[in-house]
Amino acid sequence: MLQAKPLRSSSTGALAGTIRVPGDKSISHRSLMLGAVAVGETVIHGLLEGEDVLNTAAAMRLLGAQAERGGDGVWRVRGVGLGGLGEPAQVLDMGNSGTAARLLMGLVASHPITCVFTGDASLNKRPMARVTGPLEQMGARFVGRSGGRLPLAVVGSDRTVPITYRLPVASAQVKSAVILCGLNTAGTTTVIEAEPTRDHTELMLRHFGATVTTERMEDGALAVSVVGQPELTGREIVVPADPSSAAFPAVAALLRPGSELLLPGVGMNPRRTGLYDTLVEMGANIAFENRRDEAGEPVADLRVKHGPLKGIVVPADRAPSMIDEYPILAAAAACAEGTTVMLGLKELRVKESDRLAMVADGLTKCGVKVEVGADDSLTVYGTGKPPQGGATVATAMDHRIAMSFLVLGMATAEPVQVDDGAFIDTSFPGFVALMNGVGAKIAGV
Ligand SMILES: O=C(O)C1=C[C@@H](OP(=O)(O)O)[C@@H](O)[C@H](O)C1
Ligand SMILES: C=C(OP(=O)(O)O)C(=O)O
Numbered sequence: 001m002l003q004a005k006p007l008r009s010s011s012t013g014a015l016a017g018t019i020r021v022p023g024d025k026s027i028s029h030r031s032l033m034l035g036a037v038a039v040g041e042t043v044i045h046g047l048l049e050g051e052d053v054l055n056t057a058a059a060m061r062l063l064g065a066q067a068e069r070g071g072d073g074v075w076r077v078r079g080v081g082l083g084g085l086g087e088p089a090q091v092l093d094m095g096n097s098g099t100a101a102r103l104l105m106g107l108v109a110s111h112p113i114t115c116v117f118t119g120d121a122s123l124n125k126r127p128m129a130r131v132t133g134p135l136e137q138m139g140a141r142f143v144g145r146s147g148g149r150l151p152l153a154v155v156g157s158d159r160t161v162p163i164t165y166r167l168p169v170a171s172a173q174v175k176s177a178v179i180l181c182g183l184n185t186a187g188t189t190t191v192i193e194a195e196p197t198r199d200h201t202e203l204m205l206r207h208f209g210a211t212v213t214t215e216r217m218e219d220g221a222l223a224v225s226v227v228g229q230p231e232l233t234g235r236e237i238v239v240p241a242d243p244s245s246a247a248f249p250a251v252a253a254l255l256r257p258g259s260e261l262l263l264p265g266v267g268m269n270p271r272r273t274g275l276y277d278t279l280v281e282m283g284a285n286i287a288f289e290n291r292r293d294e295a296g297e298p299v300a301d302l303r304v305k306h307g308p309l310k311g312i313v314v315p316a317d318r319a320p321s322m323i324d325e326y327p328i329l330a331a332a333a334a335c336a337e338g339t340t341v342m343l344g345l346k347e348l349r350v351k352e353s354d355r356l357a358m359v360a361d362g363l364t365k366c367g368v369k370v371e372v373g374a375d376d377s378l379t380v381y382g383t384g385k386p387p388q389g390g391a392t393v394a395t396a397m398d399h400r401i402a403m404s405f406l407v408l409g410m411a412t413a414e415p416v417q418v419d420d421g422a423f424i425d426t427s428f429p430g431f432v433a434l435m436n437g438v439g440a441k442i443a444g445v
Helices: 027-035 051-062 098-111 129-140 174-185 200-207 244-254 274-281 316-322 326-335 348-349 355-365 399-409 422-426 431-437
Strands: 005-012 016-020 039-045 065-070 073-080 114-118 143-146 152-155 164-166 188-193 212-216 222-227 237-238 260-267 284-292 297-305 338-340 369-372 376-383 416-419 441-444
Touching: 005 399, 027 039, 027 065, 027 073, 027 098, 027 200, 027 237, 051 098, 051 422, 098 114, 098 129, 098 174, 114 129, 129 174, 129 188, 129 237, 129 244, 143 441, 174 188, 174 200, 174 222, 188 274, 200 212, 244 274, 244 284, 244 297, 244 326, 244 399, 244 431, 274 284, 274 316, 274 326, 316 326, 326 338, 326 355, 326 399, 338 441, 348 355, 348 376, 355 369, 355 399, 399 416, 399 422, 399 431, 431 441
Parallel strands: 016 260, 039 237, 164 188
Antiparallel strands: 005 416, 005 441, 039 073, 065 073, 114 152, 143 152, 188 222, 212 222, 260 297, 284 297, 338 376, 369 376
């Protein structure tokens, strides 16, 4: 159990400078997992060294791969080859990370080994039936307490069968779990998604040499297929800066008069950029400079300048492309002029915390008028004036809630305190120092 770390954020002047945002969390997890089942060495530049990803690295070592940070800051993974993962001698503790738990359950399910998965108090509350269901159809078994929550033992099989699976929720984690089980399954495994979710698994599998195809169905859904049992070869990977982490300094710069921040090399995969589209619609001054491709992923340097924001309606079909960014969007909306309506937020209820409830409670405490709809929508009534602040906000082991309210505190009349900033290290190590380095005033309490 981490020691709680209360933090307070006070009103700042203009923010100015450059922030090198750490590597993309989704891509970092996948690079360690695929490197571990490839033949030969995978060299990873810019791996996120946050706790979620370090837990994945530890798990891959327990499963038999080598995964180490070199003195040059570059990570090297020596894989065991597809099908070669061995039974871990210890419980796989995935900490706070849903991505690590769900993707790894898929990857080990097609091996004749038993792995016990657990997590922290937040992860052990999150639904796992969404992955155990399809993995059972493929031939894996699960043993655990009722309700489909961790801790769970995965009893894998080397005789898994390919399936065609239509996602009941828009989830890249579920899509990836099925594809990763299909990877070591003879035949072709297909996942059908009605709404496009992040495609880092598909892109990286191709990079490692697998055949992954995407086909549009008559009803507009996408069918993603992987041909099982390819030869995967170790690769070089360059991890872009995480657009979900960049969202925090970006919104901070938008909110503080006179600010200008440069955020170099931020991932611009179109399945991840919903927040930036939304902020631009709200009137944000963001320039996407020097657009380029780095190791198969589009990136750009973001130059963000302060300017007034106006409230808008954010459609439900945008949710998959900005699913982790609603808490920080809500902070921006609280400082905008006019009402912002965010539709289709049901999935926010099963993240590290119930983010819909946590955001609504925290904003209310800070003097912002909000409404949560029965349809899982969130309406934030911005007045164009700084919200009051002056409250302590609960974070419920959720890094994004903590960072969102610390950014809000830069713009409120009185400081905002969060009850625990310790979980920020899961996704954005160095957040406080980097923000203070460009002019923020965040301090321990
Ligand atoms: O595949 C991934 O790397 C992720 C998918 C999303 O979760 P869901 O698949 O549950 O929507 C997102 O919230 C999470 O932070 C990372
Ligand atoms: C939801 C998140 O991550 P995970 O599902 O991996 O815990 C997140 O980082 O916001």
